[in-house]
Amino acid sequence: MPQTGMALALEGERGRTELARRTSAAWSAADDVVLIRAAQAGDRQAFEELVHRYDREVLRLALNLLRRTEDAHDVYQEAFLKAYKNLHRFRFECSFYTWLYRIVTNVCLDHLRRRNSRPEDQAPETASPDDSSVSDFFDRQREVRTSADPERHLAGLEIGRKIAAALELLSPRERMVFEMKHYEGLKLRAIGEVLGTTEETVKNSLFRATRKLRAQLEGLR
Numbered sequence: 001m002p003q004t005g006m007a008l009a010l011e012g013e014r015g016r017t018e019l020a021r022r023t024s025a026a027w028s029a030a031d032d033v034v035l036i037r038a039a040q041a042g043d044r045q046a047f048e049e050l051v052h053r054y055d056r057e058v059l060r061l062a063l064n065l066l067r068r069t070e071d072a073h074d075v076y077q078e079a080f081l082k083a084y085k086n087l088h089r090f091r092f093e094c095s096f097y098t099w100l101y102r103i104v105t106n107v108c109l110d111h112l113r114r115r116n117s118r119p120e121d122q123a124p125e126t127a128s129p130d131d132s133s134v135s136d137f138f139d140r141q142r143e144v145r146t147s148a149d150p151e152r153h154l155a156g157l158e159i160g161r162k163i164a165a166a167l168e169l170l171s172p173r174e175r176m177v178f179e180m181k182h183y184e185g186l187k188l189r190a191i192g193e194v195l196g197t198t199e200e201t202v203k204n205s206l207f208r209a210t211r212k213l214r215a216q217l218e219g220l221r
Contacts, residue, residue: 054100064183176195178209
């Protein structure tokens with residue numbers, strides 16, 4: 001008995017759904033090179049799989065570098081949009097994540113520069129005492145975090161706010177270098193590669209950032 005038009009349409013829809021499911025499963029098992037080449041050829045689903053693989057890392061990086069949730073989400077969207085528009089330029093000379101990392105850090109730098117140019121945006125979000133890292137002073141704050149004493153906890157919150165305010169006084173590049181070294185745990189050479197500069201330049205930026213932070217936080221114990 002011949003199928004009706006509705007039956008044929010339903011069968012076709014089921015077929016497309018099953019094909020999409022199989023394609024999605026195939027992409028999830030593919031390595032980055034296969035996905036990138038497919039995305040460069042115009043396959044949107046392949047690029048969506050790349051986004052799915054790295055979205056958490058991108059958002060975490062943006063949050064670590066900017067310390068503001070709203071800014072981090074803006075960077076997340078802008079970075080992936082830039083990645084999509086420029087994917088045809090990717091030449092497999094580094095890993096996809098390294099390439100994406102550079103895009104994210106550059107977008108973060110732009111946001112920091114715009115933030116510094118708008119005085120009304122200078123007030124940082126409240127930082128937790130977990131945001132501590134400048135040498136011996138920041139090491140001592142671990143004692144605050146492990147203490148159950150409410151007064152120590154409140155003191156830690158106040159210290160966190162002062163640290164966040166001090167970070168806002170750094171230049172965008174100084175702050176970026178400092179955050180990448182202490183919050184991302186990157187080596188100086190890796191930071192230089194990401195920022196397109198030398199290890200010596202990164203070292204000098206880190207030295208200036210640390211000196212400024214020490215001056216701002218000198219009275220804290």
